[in-house]
Amino acid sequence: MASVTRAVLASSADPAQRHRLVEIRDNLIARITEAEQEGWLGEIEGLQVSLASAEEKLTQLDAEQVRQRQVIDLGMPRFSQIATRISTARGPSS
Secondary structure, rough: HHHHHHHHHOOOOOHHHHHHHHHHHHHHHHHHHHHHHHHOOOHHHHHHHHHHHHHHHHHHHHHHHHHHHOOOOOOOHHHHHHHHHHHHHHHOOO
């Protein structure tokens, strides 16, 4: 699990893997709780670092999804604009 977790957290954000990242985050939260109950102080810090990374990745994925949903209107040129450009580029007709 630890090597899989490190690989997922170190990779670039892939929206298709969001569900896996949520599972990892939830598992880390459960492991931190267990470590606190058992008094495994050395384990807690490492788990918290991994949890912070997982949450950062989720934030990146969410931000990327918002950016991708935004529509950018590039406008559609009108025929008169296109015709003017073409006739000016060719020069006056003889």
